[in-house]
Amino acid sequence: MEKRIVRPMTGLPAFTIFDVETTGLDPHKGHRIIEIAGVRIEGGAIKKETAFSSLINPERDIPWEVRNIHHIDEQTLKDAPTIMSVLPSFLDFASGSTLVAHNAQFDMGFLSVEKEFCWGYVELPECLCTMRLSQSVFPNAFRHNLDTVSERFGISMPTERHRALPDVLLTAEVFVKLIDAGKIRSMEELRRRAALALPAPALARR
DSSP: OOOOOOOTTTTOOOEEEEEEEESSSOGGGTOOEEEEEEEEEETTEEOGGGOEEEEOOOSSOOOHHHHHHHOOOHHHHTTSOOHHHHHHHHHHHTTTSEEEETTHHHHHHHHHHHGGGGTTOOOOOOEEEHHHHHHHHSTTOSOOSHHHHHHHTTOOOOTTTTSHHHHHHHHHHHHHHHHHHTTOOSHHHHHHHHBOOSOOOOOOOO
């Protein structure tokens, strides 16, 4: 009998891997999103050619220590659109898919606060977390940050690490590898292994 080959992500719906860069760690203390990017995964294929990416004017200053991480300054953002137009555009891009991020509690914490700048008429989709998925797939591993998980799979680091789009493409590759390594074939199992914990203030980045 011919052996049936099951491809990773067969039978799973569309996903939008996303990432945000911010002015700081806590949206409840006035920190804002300054960049957001996303890429869809459909049928197991990462749709790099149609990725979403936008800078965002946070309408506030950017602390120097944060600028040293992502190298985005106020001058770069002075003509960028505000979250009021970017977030609805991003959610249109992600329509019909499930969101996925690494340490998703951080990113979703910001989206939950930022949507209030869109007059609150924004519904956020379900979101899953690749960090929690890595903890499930590799329960004996000590570290699960994006760099470590990428190295575990032999995935090369992008040259512009800590910019939204390169980080999104890296996370997308990690997500596909985790699905395969965990032999995950249903959304029910994926939710069980990658769902967000109860909401809490974002205390740490990737």
